[in-house]
Amino acid sequence: MVIFGASGDLTKRKLMPALYSLYKEERLPKELSILGIGRTVYTDTDYRSYILKEIKLFLNSSEQDGPMMESFVSHLYYLSIDPAIESEYGQLSCRLEELSGEERPDNLLYYLATPPSLYGVIPLHLKKWRLNSKHARIIVEKPFGYDLESAQELNRIYSSAFDERQIYRIDHFLGKETAQNLLAFRFANGIFEPLWNRNYIDYVEVTAVENLGIEQRGGFYDTTGALRDMVQNHLIQLVALTAMEPPAAFNADSFRNEVVKVYESLTPLNEVDLDEHIVRGQYTVSGSKKGYREEKNIPEDSRTETYIAMKLGISNWRWSGVPFYIRTGKQMPTKVTEIVVHFKETPHQMFRMAGDKAPIANKLILRLQPNEGIVLKFGMKLPGPGFEVKQVMMDFSYDKLGGVPSGDAYARLIEDCIQGDPTLFTRSDAVEASWRFFDPILQYWKEHTEAPLYGYPAGTWGPLESEAMMHEHGAEWTNPCKNLTNTDEYCEL
Structure with missing residues (x-):
């Protein structure tokens, strides 16, 4: 080697x-x-x-x-x-x-x-x-x-x-056990795959954020930005795992064929969509935390995004009309990578939610880091008189497997390469299909320097405009709490 x-x-x-x-x-x-x-x-x-x-x-x-x-x-x-x-x-x-x-x-x-x-x-x-x-x-x-x-x-x-x-x-994200487990979860369990479509799913979130800045990578990062660094590869891979059709067989060719089909089904964004469906941000000074433009090797007038949120559509029979919201950012309140699937509400609400809250639809959370695991949220009746319903969680995390490690992503992928198994590696046509979707966005930003770039204080969940982007669909981001250590720590917006 x-x-x-x-x-x-x-x-x-x-x-x-x-x-x-x-x-x-x-x-x-x-x-x-x-x-x-x-x-x-x-x-x-x-x-x-x-x-x-x-x-x-x-x-x-x-x-x-x-x-x-x-x-x-x-x-x-x-x-x-x-x-x-x-x-x-x-x-x-x-x-x-x-x-x-x-x-x-x-x-x-x-x-x-x-x-x-x-x-x-x-x-x-x-x-x-x-x-x-x-x-x-x-x-x-x-x-x-x-x-x-x-x-x-x-x-x-x-x-x-x-x-x-x-x-x-x-792409080391595909070496993570939970990313691979998403495929097993979908295709090895008969109770979930029939629901995995536009008839039952309202919208999907894919989040990959960090609670650090750019550290010592200023020279590299300022010529790259969040879209090139994270979205075009990591996040779109996770979208593909979530949205792909079942492969005819679980081998490298069949699996990667389905990934390419997802990329080719992404709904192209025109110039009007770019401002409505994309929110760019850049972290600013907050207390003792530096702003991006105060970092080493960063120009004081830099317009490089450290945060990006996007609304994507997939134009095929399974996902037509279901928005996929993706986001990534630096200097967030915590470090977390997860996929959240929001199911549609029941067609008729018969029960009162505890605390007089609005009805909450079922939610499936697949976390890649930290504390890799899966959470399913559903409603249950509270003990006592009447029918008051509260949302509870059924969860699994790899650290509960009696000490069995979830494994290192790089170790898994290096071993696959040694064994000659390219299944979890990106094929040339997938690279080009992904860039074909994102390249017009980069060109638009290059030609329109006035395109919005919103500031957000370091340590927050990004520009408020990213929340407004979701309100059209009646959606909201799922924000894990600071110092996230287990699967039930989620903050209210």
Whole structure:
């Protein structure tokens, strides 16, 4: 396994802990060598010491095992080259021959944990030095492209160096157990799938928010924004999992065919819809919290969105008329990623709700983080005289499985790649179909600099305009409380 960007943040924070967990559970090939590539100068010994020190910061104390960690890092090697310079790949070729004992090693896995500017460079250099063997695989991080044109160009570059079956475009959201469990929940249970359509579902929310700012990523984030960073990949993938038709069989081709069909069914937004169905925001100063424009490397007149809420429609028989509301943002009150399915109210209300509240429809919450789990809200009669109904919850969370871990998303996806299973990775046509929908939005913002960008105080749930957007449908956001620790902590708006 060759990791480009081996001295970077993603490698120490996500990849090495994931690989260590696989190694500890004996789920890696016994003879696997992991070669780190980066511009920072390390010897093999120095790099092993560096990783051993760093991964301890990202592992729970229960996961740390001194002898096992020492054994894991003994499989690490390092080569200091600049991945942007083609001539230096000769050193990579020699090192791979040395580690594998083969003149032309074939069983290779490349991981691009680099800035996106290198995504189109590395595969061409690998091809030039004939390191793109027919059994090699390559994992590429998001964002895959900056817009439709750049995504199409990247697809052309990768298809010139590798077959589609060798290319693994990773989205770690799909490695989360609850994302996968959504499919099992829908297609393995006969009581839910018959209700999963416009006849019974009123609207759907997809939320992925963080309680942090941009941290030290100012230079990257200001050229990216929330739509490119989160919506075009993560959130739209979750919409696809929620809305897709049952695959003919659960294999890579059938599953990914249905994902593409959802993307191609998204109702295009015209210029009028863009202002009515999209709310952009940017966090501002609040108490001790900086505003976005006060962050390092951010221009004082930046119009990059740190929050976006959208109303999407899906033009097909199952979902026609059902709005999908999606949102993502920085500096929110808490960190949470979840899908909320709002069912329609009963056609006739016979009972009084406790506290004289308005009738509340059934709600299904599928949480990806934190405390992964599923909650179903439904009405039950309160004990005592009369028929007063209160909404109660039936919930499941992975931490209640007697200590069985829900698993690391990166570990799951890296293992799938090693096994040659591309089911949970994005295919080239899905990338382009997604960009084809979102590209006109980016073009509109570029051409209309006066398009609304609303401020919201850091630590709040975003611009009030995002709530107003939902009122037309009689809907409202489901806002988890601050310091969310379990499935019953939800705040009133």
